[in-house]
Amino acid sequence: MKASAPGKIILFGEHAVVYNRPALAVPVNQVHVDVAVSESDQPGIWIHAPNIDLLSDLAALPPDHPIGSVILKTVQHCGVSPLPTLSLTIESSIPVAAGLGSGAAVSVAIIRALSTFFSHPLIDDQINKLAFETEKLHHGAPSGIDNTVITYNMPVYYIKGQPIETFKPGQPFTIVIGDTGVPAPTKDSVADVRRLWLRDSNRFDSIFNEVAQISTMARHFIESGRPQLLGELMDHNHELLRQMTVSSPELDTLVYAARKAGAPGAKLSGGGRGGNMIALVNADSAKTVAKALITAGAIRTIVTEVK
Numbered sequence: 002m003k004a005s006a007p008g009k010i011i012l013f014g015e016h017a018v019v020y021n022r023p024a025l026a027v028p029v030n031q032v033h034v035d036v037a038v039s040e041s042d043q044p045g046i047w048i049h050a051p052n053i054d055l056l057s058d059l060a061a062l063p064p065d066h067p068i069g070s071v072i073l074k075t076v077q078h079c080g081v082s083p084l085p086t087l088s089l090t091i092e093s094s095i096p097v098a099a100g101l102g103s104g105a106a107v108s109v110a111i112i113r114a115l116s117t118f119f120s121h122p123l124i125d126d127q128i129n130k131l132a133f134e135t136e137k138l139h140h141g142a143p144s145g146i147d148n149t150v151i152t153y154n155m156p157v158y159y160i161k162g163q164p165i166e167t168f169k170p171g172q173p174f175t176i177v178i179g180d181t182g183v184p185a186p187t188k189d190s191v192a193d194v195r196r197l198w199l200r201d202s203n204r205f206d207s208i209f210n211e212v213a214q215i216s217t218m219a220r221h222f223i224e225s226g227r228p229q230l231l232g233e234l235m236d237h238n239h240e241l242l243r244q245m246t247v248s249s250p251e252l253d254t255l256v257y258a259a260r261k262a263g264a265p266g267a268k269l270s271g272g273g274r275g276g277n278m279i280a281l282v283n284a285d286s287a288k289t290v291a292k293a294l295i296t297a298g299a300i301r302t303i304v305t306e307v308k
């Protein structure tokens with residue numbers, strides 16, 4: 002039994018989404034996690050994840066290990082008892098800790114593969130809830146946007162605690178993702194923003210409100226087939242993220258390099274301080290912008306179409 006899950010990227014609204022403001026995220030199908038489950042003649046549940054050098058029996062993993070935990074939760078949810086003997090292979094082309102949702106994609110692909118293997122396929126809503134439980138082990142207090150966009154594999158307009166809204170672009174558009182190569186745990190930047198918000202909640206709430214307006218307008222432009230209007234919103238959102246203190250010299254360098262190379266807009270994406278940025282491009286400028294990002298220090302670029 003095999004299942005896959007895509008990567009994801011946040012277009013607008015990161016950090017503000019933790020404070021119940023809307024954010025937009027889209028799947029990135031150029032990178033994915035593939036999970037294969039098969040019966041095994043060795044006792045136990047064997048997990049092989051070559052990308053993270055993991056080859057272990059489930060019983061030997063610590064209880065808060067995200068992979069062990071999502072397997073156990075799925076087994077319990079499907080009412081399988083006693084623990085079956087099987088082997089799980091997890092392969093991923095999603096870079097780890099780079100804001101592309103690798104943790105959530107691993108969870109979603111495992112839940113899909115296992116539940117189907119147990120002849121107990123789950124609906125997206127159930128998969129999303131189980132994946133969210135595991136996200137809490139990665140991030141502490143995640144908004145839930147990663148597991149949602151990856152589960153539904155569609156653009157989402159996400160407000161924490163509200164029914165999920167997927168949407169469809171009126172016209173496809175292209176973005177380039179540039180990776181600073183600087184590892185930056187989302188947990189830390191989220192905790193720092195919380196400290197600053199507690200100190201000056203009026204100022205931060207008004208920044209979050211501006212971000213909320215940007216996300217709402219962006220959805221409108223995307224759905225009505227006017228993606229060329231997103232550039233200005235990206236630039237504005239980046240400025241607000243700078244005010245939240247989550248940009249970094251490396252992110253700013255890539256953002257400015259993309260704009261100089263002809264991108265109508267660019268911003269950091271995700272937790273910030275490192276990780277990825279995104280730039281709006283068109284079919285002609287995608288290559289030039291991707292090249293400019295590499296020259297400016299990006300370790301990797303991904304060109305993806307939002308559709």
Ligand code: PMV
Nearest residue numbers: 015016100143144187271272
């Ligand atoms: O770093 P990423 O792509 O996992 O995104 C984090 C997004 C935040 O809004 C900063 C946190 C969250 O849980 O939504």
